Amino acid sequence: MAETLRQPAEVTHTEDLSRLAKADPGPRPPGWSLTPRAVRRFICGDEDLGITAKFVGDDALVDRSIVSLMGRQGLMLVGEPGTAKSLLSELLAAAISGRSNAVVQGSAGIIEDHLRYGWNYALLLAQGPSPAAMVPSPVLNAMREGHIVRIEEITRCAPEVQDVLISLMSEKTMAVPELGDDHEIRARPGFNVIATANLRDQGVHGMSSALKRRFNFETVQPIADAGHERALLARQLAERMAEQPEMPQLDPDVLGLLVTVFRELRAGKLEDGTPMAKPKAVMSTAESVNLAHAALLDAAYLDRGPLSPRHLARQLQGVVFKDDPEDARKLAAYIDVAARDRARDSALWKEFYQAAQAGLAKNGLG
Ligand SMILES: Nc1ncnc2c1ncn2[C@@H]1O[C@H](COP(=O)(O)OP(=O)(O)OP(=O)(O)O)[C@@H](O)[C@H]1O
Ligand SMILES: [Mg+2]
Structure with a gap:
């Protein structure tokens, strides 16, 4: 065939x-x-x-x-x-x-x-x-x-x-x-x-x-359970990368970080219940698979290394900044509050926070 x-x-x-x-x-x-x-x-x-x-x-x-x-x-x-x-x-x-x-x-x-x-x-x-x-x-x-x-x-x-x-x-x-x-x-x-x-x-x-x-x-409805969503993401990425000669390592914690970001932006509240402004852009599982796939290709072909939070942060703006200028400010607020807070005691969140901040700063939002 x-x-x-x-x-x-x-x-x-x-x-x-x-x-x-x-x-x-x-x-x-x-x-x-x-x-x-x-x-x-x-x-x-x-x-x-x-x-x-x-x-x-x-x-x-x-x-x-x-x-x-x-x-x-x-x-x-x-x-x-x-x-x-x-x-x-x-x-x-x-x-x-x-x-x-x-x-x-x-x-x-x-x-x-x-x-x-x-x-x-x-x-x-x-x-x-x-x-x-x-x-x-x-x-x-x-x-x-x-x-x-x-x-x-x-x-x-x-x-x-x-x-x-x-x-x-x-x-x-x-x-x-x-x-x-x-x-x-x-x-x-x-x-x-x-x-x-x-x-x-x-x-x-x-x-x-x-x-x-x-x-x-x-x-x-969107997938209710974060564990299910993470497992689906891992499986679909493996399927999508099957035909690529380069498949970087996939750290489950990095995927977990992406699932958390999507779930919090989708729900308009943090895991601990703190409310926050919810972007109008669609933060669906389908979008997170696409984002992670793009990040993986970036890691595999441009960086030739494992997938890291930095690659995810680079792709995030493309998902959130679609048509509503308010969304950019909502994302900036999320990064500034949730990601910065977690960056204090997690190296993964720190890397994510810094890369996301740098991206926002280029758009005059940092
Ligand atoms: N519950 C789920 N089970 C499996 N895959 C899911 C689930 N939720 C989202 N996905 C992801 O979404 C992708 C399929 O999205 P699909 O195009 O079928 O959505 P849709 O609801 O038809 O969207 P649209 O309204 O934009 O047409 C799947 O390939 C998978 O990556
Ligand atoms: Mg459809």
């Missing part, structure tokens, strides 16, 4: 999927490629089978999501950016249908045809409307073939376009009037919809209540 930057989940985790299919031959809901229990083990991990957890922090949410996909309603994953909504939807589709690449990416440019079908106009003009001239959407293909279709960022589509889903999700049928009055395509077992929506940008208020009723809503 040609090298690509990223493979879909069913390719990356193909071994896990086949191991689970063998280990659990029990009855499957119609159209599913694994049992619901195997789907859960694929996502939440299983030590006995050597399967690592891929989505961490809330196994009950995964259970509820699986149950809602067995029923007649779709699944709507909502939450702050970077809480792994897209990741969870991809993992669910890969485990349930064996494929996660039936996706509609929501945007203002999406029209009804992208959720129903369009036409190959050359064929349409030559032969008139026929099944061969139809260009099916991923939704139509999923209905015909009985698998899951994912709609990413559904709230970025105009509400009247979103509403195309109302009738097809309740009737499980799509009418094609161009091919005859009663021509319709009926969904096969295994068809369902997983949508994701970001609470930060558009929110879900614009969505019609009729459409909301077709979905079970699940809110994905």
Whole structure:
């Protein structure tokens, strides 16, 4: 296979999927490629089978999501950016249908045809409307073939376009009037919809209540436990660095420092409960993985040494300084209060504090 930057989940985790299919031959809901229990083990991990957890922090949410996909309603994953909504939807589709690449990416440019079908106009003009001239959407293909279709960022589509889903999700049928009055395509077992929506940008208020009723809503929260977050960070960094010839040493305490900084800025309070101003920028786990990855590349290729707090501090401004100038001042206050205090009796925090101060000073904030 040609090298690509990223493979879909069913390719990356193909071994896990086949191991689970063998280990659990029990009855499957119609159209599913694994049992619901195997789907859960694929996502939440299983030590006995050597399967690592891929989505961490809330196994009950995964259970509820699986149950809602067995029923007649779709699944709507909502939450702050970077809480792994897209990741969870991809993992669910890969485990349930064996494929996660039936996706509609929501945007203002999406029209009804992208959720129903369009036409190959050359064929349409030559032969008139026929099944061969139809260009099916991923939704139509999923209905015909009985698998899951994912709609990413559904709230970025105009509400009247979103509403195309109302009738097809309740009737499980799509009418094609161009091919005859009663021509319709009926969904096969295994068809369902997983949508994701970001609470930060558009929110879900614009969505019609009729459409909301077709979905079970699940809110994905940031990872609650600091230890889980640190372990996830370490694992994802190892995966991302796997293809790099240079992998610097990873000190768990350095990762711990990064997790602390992110959690405190995200929550707007220090570990001891002291309140502080919370930046508007998204301090998600996804961002911390990206930051640590950039810091590791810096350590590996520019410094040729282990990852240190200095590398983390250098990247931090890029995450926090996005659009709100107030955020820069909030970060400066955090560094000045929390980091300086800890720098007194920790060499790691001292290094972090000094590098962060130097960066802020360059921006006139030190
Ligand atoms: N609970 C979690 N389990 C596993 N990975 C997580 C978790 N929370 C965050 N992540 C990290 O977030 C990354 C995936 O983010 P993803 O793009 O799925 O988020 P999202 O919620 O869809 O964000 P957005 O709203 O910006 O689209 C993962 O690759 C992982 O690094
Ligand atoms: Mg997403």
